[in-house]
Amino acid sequence: xxAEIITIGDEILIGQIVDSNSAFISKELxxxxxxxxxxxxxxxxxxxxxxxxxxxxxxxxxxxxxGGLGPTKDDVTKHTLCQFFDDxxxxxxxxxxxxxxxxxxxxxxxxxxxxxKQALVPSKATVLHNANGTAPGxxxxxxxxxxxxxxxxxxxxxxxxxxxVLPKIISEYDxxxxxxxxxxxxxxxxxxxxxxIENWEDNLPSFVKLAYLPNLxxxxxxxxxxxxDKQSLVDAVETEIKKLYKLIGDIIYGEEEEGTIENQVGxxxxxxxxxxxxxxxxxxxxxAEQITAIPGASTYFKGSIVSYATEAKIELLEVPExxxxxxxxVSEEVAKAMAKNVKCKLDTDFxxxxxxxxxxxxxxxxxxxxxxxxxxxxxxxxxxQKFTMxxxxxxxxxxxxxxxxxxxxxxxxxx
Amino acid sequence: xxAEIITIGDEILIGQIVDSNSAFISKELxxxxxxxxxxxxxxxxxxxxxxxxxxxxxxxxxxxxxGGLGPTKDDVTKHTLCQFFDDxxxxxxxxxxxxxxxxxxxxxxxxxxxxxKQALVPSKATVLHNANGTAPGxxxxxxxxxxxxxxxxxxxxxxxxxxxVLPKIISEYDxxxxxxxxxxxxxxxxxxxxxxIENWEDNLPSFVKLAYLPNLxxxxxxxxxxxxDKQSLVDAVETEIKKLYKLIGDIIYGEEEEGTIENQVGxxxxxxxxxxxxxxxxxxxxxAEQITAIPGASTYFKGSIVSYATEAKIELLEVPExxxxxxxxVSEEVAKAMAKNVKCKLDTDFxxxxxxxxxxxxxxxxxxxxxxxxxxxxxxxxxxQKFTMxxxxxxxxxxxxxxxxxxxxxxxxxx
Numbered sequence: 001x002x003a004e005i006i007t008i009g010d011e012i013l014i015g016q017i018v019d020s021n022s023a024f025i026s027k028e029l030x031x032x033x034x035x036x037x038x039x040x041x042x043x044x045x046x047x048x049x050x051x052x053x054x055x056x057x058x059x060x061x062x063x064x065x066x067g068g069l070g071p072t073k074d075d076v077t078k079h080t081l082c083q084f085f086d087d088x089x090x091x092x093x094x095x096x097x098x099x100x101x102x103x104x105x106x107x108x109x110x111x112x113x114x115x116x117k118q119a120l121v122p123s124k125a126t127v128l129h130n131a132n133g134t135a136p137g138x139x140x141x142x143x144x145x146x147x148x149x150x151x152x153x154x155x156x157x158x159x160x161x162x163x164x165v166l167p168k169i170i171s172e173y174d175x176x177x178x179x180x181x182x183x184x185x186x187x188x189x190x191x192x193x194x195x196x197i198e199n200w201e202d203n204l205p206s207f208v209k210l211a212y213l214p215n216l217x218x219x220x221x222x223x224x225x226x227x228x229d230k231q232s233l234v235d236a237v238e239t240e241i242k243k244l245y246k247l248i249g250d251i252i253y254g255e256e257e258e259g260t261i262e263n264q265v266g267x268x269x270x271x272x273x274x275x276x277x278x279x280x281x282x283x284x285x286x287x288a289e290q291i292t293a294i295p296g297a298s299t300y301f302k303g304s305i306v307s308y309a310t311e312a313k314i315e316l317l318e319v320p321e322x323x324x325x326x327x328x329x330v331s332e333e334v335a336k337a338m339a340k341n342v343k344c345k346l347d348t349d350f351x352x353x354x355x356x357x358x359x360x361x362x363x364x365x366x367x368x369x370x371x372x373x374x375x376x377x378x379x380x381x382x383x384x385q386k387f388t389m390x391x392x393x394x395x396x397x398x399x400x401x402x403x404x405x406x407x408x409x410x411x412x413x414x415x
Numbered sequence: 416x417x418a419e420i421i422t423i424g425d426e427i428l429i430g431q432i433v434d435s436n437s438a439f440i441s442k443e444l445x446x447x448x449x450x451x452x453x454x455x456x457x458x459x460x461x462x463x464x465x466x467x468x469x470x471x472x473x474x475x476x477x478x479x480x481x482g483g484l485g486p487t488k489d490d491v492t493k494h495t496l497c498q499f500f501d502d503x504x505x506x507x508x509x510x511x512x513x514x515x516x517x518x519x520x521x522x523x524x525x526x527x528x529x530x531x532k533q534a535l536v537p538s539k540a541t542v543l544h545n546a547n548g549t550a551p552g553x554x555x556x557x558x559x560x561x562x563x564x565x566x567x568x569x570x571x572x573x574x575x576x577x578x579x580v581l582p583k584i585i586s587e588y589d590x591x592x593x594x595x596x597x598x599x600x601x602x603x604x605x606x607x608x609x610x611x612i613e614n615w616e617d618n619l620p621s622f623v624k625l626a627y628l629p630n631l632x633x634x635x636x637x638x639x640x641x642x643x644d645k646q647s648l649v650d651a652v653e654t655e656i657k658k659l660y661k662l663i664g665d666i667i668y669g670e671e672e673e674g675t676i677e678n679q680v681g682x683x684x685x686x687x688x689x690x691x692x693x694x695x696x697x698x699x700x701x702x703a704e705q706i707t708a709i710p711g712a713s714t715y716f717k718g719s720i721v722s723y724a725t726e727a728k729i730e731l732l733e734v735p736e737x738x739x740x741x742x743x744x745v746s747e748e749v750a751k752a753m754a755k756n757v758k759c760k761l762d763t764d765f766x767x768x769x770x771x772x773x774x775x776x777x778x779x780x781x782x783x784x785x786x787x788x789x790x791x792x793x794x795x796x797x798x799x800q801k802f803t804m805x806x807x808x809x810x811x812x813x814x815x816x817x818x819x820x821x822x823x824x825x826x827x828x829x830x
Contacts, residue, residue, distance in 0.1 A: 011628055013451040014595065015442025016637070016671075018435045022456070027430025036428040038463075039456040041437070044626075048453075071606040072627040109607040153629060155810060180429065191486040192524040211459075212487045213426055214568060222431070256431075278721075284707025285700030288721045292699025295775045295808055303727035305720060306693075306703045312718035312761055316731070346727055360710045393710055395570065 001175045002037040003029050004056040008049060008067035008077055009152060012041045021066050021157055028161055033175035034062065035226075044068055049080045057145040062169060064161075067152030069135040071114045078138075081149060082122050085140055089120040092127055092136070099134045128164040132156045137164055146172075179233040181241060182213070182222040182256035185248065186406060190214045193221070197247050205236055218402065220256060253406060261405040262290050268412045269300035274349035276408075278304040279317055279342035281329075281355040282372065286401050302346040307338070313355075317341045330355050330367035335375035335384040343377045350412065351377045352404045356389075358396040370396055374404045378411045416590045417452040418444050419471040423464060423482035423492055424567060427456045436481050436572055443576050448590035449477065450641075459483055464495045472560040477584060479576075482567030484550040486529045493553075496564060497537050500555055504535040507542055507551070514549045543579040547571045552579055561587075594648040596656060597628075597637040597671035600663065601821060605629045608636070612662050620651055633817065635671060668821060676820040677705050683827045684715035689764035691823075693719040694732055694757035696744075696770040697787065701816050717761040722753070728770075732756045745770050745782035750790035750799040758792045765827065766792045767819045771804075773811040785811055789819045793826045 005025055011017045019041060026036045037060055042048045049068075056063045068077030082088055096119035103111040118134045121127055128137030128148075133156035138149040148165055150157045169175075185193065190212050194201070201210055207227050213220040223240060225233035245252060254264055269276060278287045288304035291297050307313040310329050314321055319337045327333040338353035356372025357365055370391050375384035387403060389396040420440055426432045434456060441451045452475055457463045464483075471478045483492030497503055511534035518526045533549045536542055543552030543563075548571035553564040563580055565572045584590075600608065605627050609616070616625055622642050628635040638655060640648035660667060669679055684691060693702045703719035706712050722728040725744050729736055734752045742748040753768035771787025772780055785806050790799035802818060804811040 010624075010626055010639070011637070012438065013441055013454065014445045014639075015438045015440070015451075016595075016597070016628070018433055018438040019454075020433045023427070023430045023433040025430070026428055030429045036430075037458070039428065039434075039454075041454040043452070070627060070629065072609045107604060109604060112606050112610045114606040114609050155807070182431070189522060189524060191527050191529040194487045194529050195527045209425075211425055212485060213431070214485065222426070224425070224429075280700075282707075284712070285695075285703030285719055285721060286707075288700030288723075289704045292697075292701075292721075292723060293809070293812075297699070298723060302724040303721045303731060304700055304723075305731065306700060306707075306718045308703070308707060308713060308719075309717040309761075315760060316718065316720065345730060346724075392570070394708070397708075 002035045002060045003062040004037050004060040005039045006052050006065045007041045010043050033177050044076050046080045053084050063147045065149045069151040071118050087122040087124045090123045092119050092121045095119040095136050132159045177230040179225045181237050182220050184220050184254050185251045186218050188251050190219050266294050275300050277302045277342045277346040277348040277351045279338040279353040280306045282358040283354045302348050305342050328365050330365035332384040335373035336382050339375035339377035340382050349379050358393045372400050376407050417450045417475045418477040419452050419475040420454045421467050421480045422456045425458050448592050459491050461495045468499050478562045480564045484566040486533050502537040502539045505538045507534050507536045510534040510551045547574045592645040594640045596652050597635050599635050599669050600666040601633050603666050605634050681709050690715050692717045692757045692761040692763040692766045694753040694768040695721045697773040698769045717763050720757050743780050745780035747799040750788035751797050754790035754792035755797050764794050773808045787815050791822050
């Protein structure tokens with residue numbers, strides 16, 4: 001049982017948007033045991049769409065198509081589907097009623113002929129109700145392959161996948177189980193890890209696959225098991241992971257399925273009924289933003305002082321001016337003072353502080369681009385560490401945010 | 416002259432990562448006049464890779480392959496390339512020397528056989544030097560098609576594209592010009608815009624294409640022109656855009672090529688020598704983070720007070736407690752007080768403040784999920800507006816951040 005995804009629209013092919021729709025759909029399909037064999041992004045062009053539909057249908061039982069179902073003229077998908085299925089467009093009254101209702105409720109402009117045209121669907125299609133928008137999803141069959149066409153707007157596509165497409169696949173297809181666990185490591189390169197676990201890797205059961213996923217100073221190790229019996233997959237992966245902890249337990253900081261490291265920080269803080277604040281300079285609020293992206297963060301996160309300018313460190317965080325003059329604004333001492341002061345001001349148990357230079361120029365501090373200090377304050381102590389994070393602004397910030405959460409997690413585990 | 420991109424690796428097909436590499440490569444290729452015909456994501460599987468290489472080569476002059484060139488065992492790309500080109504791996508001494516040098520400089524673990532194996536390349540390949548990593552890029556020809564294989568680590572791939580691949584394509588291929596401009600609108604739906612500009616759209620020159628790109632309450636209109644003479648493309652698009660401004664100028668807030676709205680805010684503040692601060696509640700630092708992601712933001716951005724908890728609004732922002740009791744923490748009055756106080760504390764010309772409920776529960780305020788207030792304070796006035804942003808946490812935050820920048824931009828334009 002395998003699926004394919006076809007995304008239609010020039011915006012991906014000219015690099016205007018990143019194809020996050022396919023990542024979402026793939027993840028959801030994997031959860032119900034459907035492997036994705038290929039993702040194909042193509043232009044809004046009839047011949048190309050026809051070719052992609054035919055090719056995908058030869059290989060896969062379900063082909064999910066996103067994009068090209070909007071009301072405007074650059075959308076050719078629906079007409080091409082008619083051509084592919086030798087069908088014609090007919091008006092669906094339920095869809096028309098839904099469109100009229102949405103306009104009455106939410107949209108100030110009057111309903112137009114273009115909007116009404118969205119109620120035209122191929123006569124052979126099963127219509128999938130789109131509660132979040134005016135373009136319906138379409139489910140069509142050719143031979144043994146189901147073709148599912150969805151609008152490209154992420155908010156509408158996500159609803160249709162979760163509420164309409166997945167239940168239909170579950171009810172109509174037998175699927176094997178797929179089970180992933182992903183171990184997150186830090187501080188060791190891909191090849192050094194590979195050397196250490198070579199023997200273990202060579203002896204993995206045949207239905208368990210290992211993948212190395214390196215990024216931004218961390219390597220994730222993903223184990224994937226596939227088979228008919230879910231429990232035996234879970235058990236086999238568990239056994240292998242136990243062996244892995246014996247080999248490289250010192251560089252493992254968690255598992256991706258437990259959530260990101262900031263998720264783990266959050267869970268622990270809730271458990272321990274403890275709280276957190278941040279004082280950010282060059283990370284510019286990104287640590288706070290990643291914390292607050294988690295639903296429920298208000299239970300443990302009080303706030304952040306983003307003291308981007310040196311004067312903000314003095315005014316808002318009350319870092320003593322002479323400390324800055326003496327040690328420079330990018331220094332262990334200033335990082336520690338920021339962490340201590342924000343913890344005190346917001347009366348929290350833990351705090352993170354960052355100060356550094358993310359470039360492109362040397363700025364207030366005269367510190368080299370890439371030099372950063374990360375400070376952690378706990379109920380017991382305050383410390384700061386220096387890091388050199390390379391020379392790309394985006395990387396310096398993201399690696400520092402990652403590192404800050406790592407340092408904090410280790411401390412929280414001790415309480 | 417067209418290209419294709421093939422990304423290899425299960426992580427995209429299981430939805431573990433979003434394929435941002437392809438978006439980057441597409442954008443860069445477009446800049447030099449190379450259209451991308453298709454992007455294909457496939458598994459680390461020899462047969463599937465062989466099939467994708469052959470199919471892409473039939474259609475396109477350049478096929479760029481990313482992923483599957485790391486040191487570890489899950490990488491099959493290099494061996495599959497040998498099979499496809501009927502070639503064998505040989506050691507490249509320059510690559511080996513480079514790997515040894517990188518290890519000496521940056522990596523604490525000793526060099527291993529796995530690392531040394533990265534110096535093995537197909538004998539027919541032209542090696543592309545990878546200054547940022549140990550896996551070299553490979554350029555191989557079959558018939559008229561060039562196959563370019565690059566490592567999947569974004570930092571290494573980006574360097575290879577910009578410093579090695581693009582110059583080689585420019586020197587070896589004749590290319591047409593491709594020219595894009597993207598108009599950003601707000602406050603009107605896709606179909607209402609389409610109705611208004613129907614006549615204009617029908618009369619576009621044949622070499623100019625229009626696309627509608629709706630997302631998060633905004634519709635972007637992209638004009639693409641393609642042809643041999645760059646200046647005539649630029650002129651034709653300019654003429655059409657002037658007409659477009661006459662039709663819908665009231666809902667246009669800028670052009671994507673000028674940068675995002677926060678980029679435009681930044682440019683204007685630098686020009687006017689004015690400054691900005693933010694006070695964020697439910698947006699959790701995301702406004703500050705988007706501002707500081709721009710190099711040079713320190714010229715105009717002083718900092719942010721992320722007052723996530725109600726007590727932080729009182730402690731850090733000195734919002735009067737009785738104001739909160741009287742009007743609720745999610746109110747026009749509190750939003751305005753936050754904006755005024757942060758502007759005063761950080762002594763800036765402008766400020767943004769947000770307070771609202773992004774869910775999932777009602778929280779401190781008892782305000783409905785999706786209810787938000789955005790306040791702007793300028794040298795002349797402070798005002799707040801109420802919005803209802805739906806019920807998805809991520810969307811509520813991102814739409815509010817977008818809206819805040821829109822409101823601020825309009826104000827800055829008046830100074």
